[in-house]
Amino acid sequence: MNRSLRPLVATALIFAIAYALAVMQFPSMFSTRVLGNFLTDNAFLGIAAVGMTFVILSGGIDLSVGAVIGFTGVLVAVLISWAGMHPLFAFAIAILVAGGFGATMGLAIHYLQVPAFIVTLAGMFLARGAASVITRDSVPINHDFYGWISDLMIRLPGGGRLSFIGLTMVAIFIIGALIAHRTKFGSYVYALGGNPVSASLMGVPVARTTVAIYALSSVLAAISGIVFSLYTSAGYPLAAVGVELDAISAVVIGGTLLTGGYGFVLGTFIGVMLLGLVQTYIIFDGSLSSWWTKIVIGILLFLFIVLQRLIFVASAPGEKAAKA
Amino acid sequence: MIRRSLVKLANPQLLALVGVLLINWLLFPNFFRVTWQDGRFFGSLIDVLNRGAPVAILAIGMVGVIATKGVDLSVGAVMAVAGAVAATMVVAGYPAPIAVVAALTVGLLCGLWNGVLVAILDIQPIIATLVLMVAGRGIAQLITEGFIVTFTDPTLVYIGTGSFLGFPMAAVIALVLAIVVTLIVRRTAIGLFIEAVGVNRAAASLAGIRSRMLLLLVYSLSGFCAAIAGIIVAGDIRGADANNAGLWLELDAILAVVIGGTSLLGGRFSVPLAVIGALIIQAMNTGILVSGFPPEFNLIVKAGLIFIVLVIQSPLASRLAPARLRPATKGAAK
Numbered sequence: 001m002n003r004s005l006r007p008l009v010a011t012a013l014i015f016a017i018a019y020a021l022a023v024m025q026f027p028s029m030f031s032t033r034v035l036g037n038f039l040t041d042n043a044f045l046g047i048a049a050v051g052m053t054f055v056i057l058s059g060g061i062d063l064s065v066g067a068v069i070g071f072t073g074v075l076v077a078v079l080i081s082w083a084g085m086h087p088l089f090a091f092a093i094a095i096l097v098a099g100g101f102g103a104t105m106g107l108a109i110h111y112l113q114v115p116a117f118i119v120t121l122a123g124m125f126l127a128r129g130a131a132s133v134i135t136r137d138s139v140p141i142n143h144d145f146y147g148w149i150s151d152l153m154i155r156l157p158g159g160g161r162l163s164f165i166g167l168t169m170v171a172i173f174i175i176g177a178l179i180a181h182r183t184k185f186g187s188y189v190y191a192l193g194g195n196p197v198s199a200s201l202m203g204v205p206v207a208r209t210t211v212a213i214y215a216l217s218s219v220l221a222a223i224s225g226i227v228f229s230l231y232t233s234a235g236y237p238l239a240a241v242g243v244e245l246d247a248i249s250a251v252v253i254g255g256t257l258l259t260g261g262y263g264f265v266l267g268t269f270i271g272v273m274l275l276g277l278v279q280t281y282i283i284f285d286g287s288l289s290s291w292w293t294k295i296v297i298g299i300l301l302f303l304f305i306v307l308q309r310l311i312f313v314a315s316a317p318g319e320k321a322a323k324a
Numbered sequence: 325m326i327r328r329s330l331v332k333l334a335n336p337q338l339l340a341l342v343g344v345l346l347i348n349w350l351l352f353p354n355f356f357r358v359t360w361q362d363g364r365f366f367g368s369l370i371d372v373l374n375r376g377a378p379v380a381i382l383a384i385g386m387v388g389v390i391a392t393k394g395v396d397l398s399v400g401a402v403m404a405v406a407g408a409v410a411a412t413m414v415v416a417g418y419p420a421p422i423a424v425v426a427a428l429t430v431g432l433l434c435g436l437w438n439g440v441l442v443a444i445l446d447i448q449p450i451i452a453t454l455v456l457m458v459a460g461r462g463i464a465q466l467i468t469e470g471f472i473v474t475f476t477d478p479t480l481v482y483i484g485t486g487s488f489l490g491f492p493m494a495a496v497i498a499l500v501l502a503i504v505v506t507l508i509v510r511r512t513a514i515g516l517f518i519e520a521v522g523v524n525r526a527a528a529s530l531a532g533i534r535s536r537m538l539l540l541l542v543y544s545l546s547g548f549c550a551a552i553a554g555i556i557v558a559g560d561i562r563g564a565d566a567n568n569a570g571l572w573l574e575l576d577a578i579l580a581v582v583i584g585g586t587s588l589l590g591g592r593f594s595v596p597l598a599v600i601g602a603l604i605i606q607a608m609n610t611g612i613l614v615s616g617f618p619p620e621f622n623l624i625v626k627a628g629l630i631f632i633v634l635v636i637q638s639p640l641a642s643r644l645a646p647a648r649l650r651p652a653t654k655g656a657a658k
Contacts, residue, residue, distance in 0.1 A: 061450060108631070112638035115588050117395070117450060121575060122630035129623030136618065237620070245458055248451075258451045291465035291566075298459020305447055305455070 007255030008267045010307065015274050022277065026284045032160025034280065039166030042276040044069065044228040045246055046169040046269065049254075050176040051220030052247040053268045057180070058213050059193040059260025060116035064105065064123035065221045066243035068098055070236070071131040072225025077139035077235025087145045095222045101127070102218025106211035120214075124244070131237035138236040141229060149230055165227045172220070177265040189213060193260025249297055250275055253304050274300070336636075337584060337600045344604055345369075348611040355614070364487035368610060370495075376606030377494035378403075378553040378570075382577035383584070383598040384498070384505050385435075385549030388542035390581050392522045393590030394442060394449030396543065399550040399577055401460025402434045403570030406554030408467040411475050411564035420479035428551045434460070435547020436540060443539035457574070464566035474563035484559020494556045498599065501552065505545070506595045515593075518542060522590025579626060580605055582633055605629075 023030040039046075048065045055062045072094045079090035101123065108119045152164040180186040188209040191199035200206045224243075229235055254271030256263025278296050282288045348368070349355040358367035382399050389396045406427040413423035434456060441452035475481075486493040509515030520528040521535045529535045553573070558564045583601035586593040605626070612622050 108634070112634050114634045114638060118578070118582065118588055118630065118634065121578070122627040122634075125575075125623040125630070126627035129620055129625075129627065132620030133618070133624065136620065245454065248454065249458065252451070258448050289465070289470055291462040291470065294462030295459050295466065298455050298462065301458060302455045305441075305451060306445065309445055309447065 007308065008264050008270075011253060011255050011267055011270045011274070011304075015270050015277065018274065018277055022281050022284070026281075029280065029284060032156040032158040034160075036156060036160035036162055036166065038273060038276045038280065039169060040161075040163045040231075041279075042272050043163075043165040043169040044224040044231060044240070045243060045250065045275070046272045047172050047224040047227060048221050048243055049247040049250040049268045049272050050172055050265060051217035051224075052244070052251050053176065053254070053256055053263065053265050054180065054189055054213050055116070055217045056248070056251050056256050056258060057193045057260055057263050058189045058210070059196070060109065060210075060213070061120065061248070062105075062214065062217045062221075063117055063120040063244050064101075064127055065217065065224075065247055066240045066245075067124040067127035067131070068101065068218050068221035069225040069228055069240035069243055070238060071127040072098060072222040073229045073232075073235035073239050074131040074134050074139065074237050075235070076226055076229050077141050078134055080141050080143055081139055087141075087143055091226050094226060095219055098218040098222030098225075099215050102215040102221075103211050105218070106214035109214065110207050110210040116214075128237070135235075135237060138234050140234045142233075146230060146233055150233075165230055168223075168227060172223070173265060173269050180265045185209065185212065190261055193257075193262070195261070246275060246297070249301050252308075253300055255304070255308075257308055258305070335585075335597070337597050337604070340583075341600055341604050341607065344607040344611060348607060348614065351611060351615040360490065364490045364492070368614060370492060372603060372606050372610050373495040374492035375610065376603045377492070377498040378557055379573060379576045379580055379605060380498040380599045380602035381501060381549050381553040381556070382573060383580035383602045384501055384595055385546035386574075386577045387581045387584065387586055387593050387595055387598040388505075388509070388518055389449070389546050390578070390586050390588060391518050391590060391593035392539060392542055393525070393588075394539070394543070395578060395588070396435075396438060396453045396546045396550075397450060397574050398434065398438060398453040398456035398460055399546060399553075400570035400572065400574040401457050401464070402431055402547050402550035403554030403557060403573065404464035404564075404566050405434060405460055405467065406431045406551035407558030407564040407569045408464040408473065408566055410480060410555050411473040411558050412467055414475050414477040414480055415473055420477050423477075423480070424483070424555060427555055428548060431547045431549075431551020431554065432544050433547070435544040435550070438547065439540035439543030442543060443536040461566055464564075464569075468564055468566050470566075472563050472565045476562065480555070480559045481562055482559070484556050484562070494560070497552065497556065501549065502595055502599050509595065514538075514541075519591050519593065522593075576602070576605055579630060582630070582637075585637075587637060 028034070048069060052062060052065060075094050075097065076087070076090045079085045079093060080087055105119050105123045108114070109116050112119075149164050154162040156162060180189065188199070188204045191202065191204050192206065192209055196206060225240070228240060232239070250271035251263070251268050252258060252271070253274055254264070254267030254269070256267060275297060279293055282290060282293055345355070352368070355368045358365050358369055386396055386399065409430050410423045410427040413426055414420055438453050438456060441447045441455070442449050483493055483497070488496045509518065517528070517533050517538055520531065520533055521538055525535050550570070554570060557569050580601035581598045582588060583604055584594055584597035584599075586598065608625055608629075609622055612625065613619060
């Protein structure tokens with residue numbers, strides 16, 4: 001078997017074992033209903049995590065994701081409920097705004113030569129602040145289109161439902177995987193994450209790729225915000241606080257190397273499902289408090305980071321010199 | 325000699341602080357009025373010192389970490405853990421000094437844990453400290469069992485809200501800590517070693533600096549400072565709130581350090597300027613509050629501030645205006 005697939009297999013195995021253990025304790029967890037809800041409940045996280053995968057693959061980080069989700073939700077809600085726009089038109093505007101926002105962050109990261117995390121931190125403040133300036137309250141969305149979309153679902157035997165937003169997430173994961181592994185842009189992203197200097201010497205358009213990566217991440221965050229507004233039928237400026245951390249955790253647990261250059265979009269999908277499993281298990285158990293979610297995610301994060309170190313410590317001795 | 329210290333005083337950070345305070349004064353004419361009441365000073369200026377103290381204390385710990393090319397995202401969560409430990413222990417009947425020492429020890433251990441991940445396991449600092457950032461609030465809630473633990477212990481409340489010689493206790497602690505840490509890093513070679521590791525860890529190790537020990541030290545200090553800030557915040561509200569204590573303060577602390585002229589790429593750093601950075605942030609917060617803007621406006625102003633600082637620090641700017649900006653940053657390093 002291909003050696004580079006090992007972390008992916010490890011994640012998949014851990015998910016399978018964890019799910020089997022959970023099912024042994026609560027047999028009702030093994031149903032199409034629970035599995036369908038896995039997709040629906042984690043749709044917005046999954047979509048944001050696809051964007052985060054690209055960013056981390058390129059060796060960067062995007063802390064603005066949660067804020068962009070909140071901002072998009074508010075923008076869409078205000079455009080629909082206050083300005084009376086058709087939702088599809090509002091979605092297009094939100095995606096364009098987010099694309100411009102991400103591209104600006106990419107420009108700043110490349111041309112100012114500053115670490116991505118501080119630029120996206122400023123982006124986080126800006127998006128969260130802008131959302132709160134538009135409105136400080138939750139804006140409900142009552143539009144026929146929203147009702148129509150939430151009724152759009154595939155019923156599965158056993159009472160399960162594949163909702164529109166769950167399927168959207170799956171589709172975005174497939175498209176993301178194709179972009180990452182089958183296009184020129186995808187190989188640029190990997191090259192940048194491997195070593196930006198040699199990537200640029202090889203002729204990778206570093207500026208263009210950096211801008212595109214952060215624009216892509218923000219656009220996916222905007223789509224995630226739209227999905228979140230479909231999920232909650234409202235826009236709230238403080239929605240999705242801390243989702244960037246969940247997305248980063250999902251990417252890391254999915255086996256993507258934090259220093260960039262190595263990883264799989266599909267791994268992120270398993271990472272998201274694993275986070276969803278932890279949450280569902282804690283809800284099923286009932287006696288465990290929700291703060292255990294954070295501790296378990298922290299422990300998982302730690303385990304996978306150490307695992308990555310162990311696997312890659314032999315294969316990348318020159319990594320430090322390259323970074324400096 | 326006098327001229328040199330005058331030039332040192334005229335650094336951009338101090339000018340920015342004076343500028344923000346003057347803007348506040350224009351918006352709110354009573355801004356500089358300080359009154360004496362009940363044995364302590366009152367006024368907006370004192371309020372800036374008091375409210376800015378936790379971020380200043382975090383920044384004192386953070387500056388060393390950032391100087392080694394790292395970052396500590398977990399300080400907010402460590403604040404929550406330390407506050408939870410102190411509050412739970414006094415409620416359980418332990419004397420306050422023991423509770424404080426225990427909370428400080430826990431903070432130190434949290435910092436040490438981060439240090440081990442970064443120095444021994446060679447994990448990227450952002451990610452290494454992310455683990456504790458995510459798990460820390462969960463641990464804090466585990467300690468408080470999900471409740472907001474309230475207490476009336478006079479010693480802890482004094483740390484949060486008391487006054488010393490008329491000045492708020494929090495500000496006094498921040499000042500003492502800033503002086504002690506500055507003396508340690510500038511009167512010994514430790515500061516130089518930290519800068520050497522930040523500029524090039526491999527070269528520093530080859531030159532005989534024990535970079536692992538040093539990284540453990542700076543992350544432990546950061547955890548320790550976070551614990552102090554956590555105790556102050558808990559004492560201030562007379563309770564430990566695992567969810568909200570220190571929420572987003574790690575970002576303010578990083579911002580304070582960056583405003584203080586320390587580069588995120590490691591190397592030169594300055595503890596006093598980081599403290600001034602924290603005061604600038606707090607002066608802006610207070611200014612926005614007293615001038616009646618919604619507090620959310622703060623976030624946008626902060627984003628703008630980060631952007632301005634990044635543009636000034638970037639290689640692009642120093643290429644465009646080398647003569648004007650370089651001496652300023654050099655002065656900041658001394």
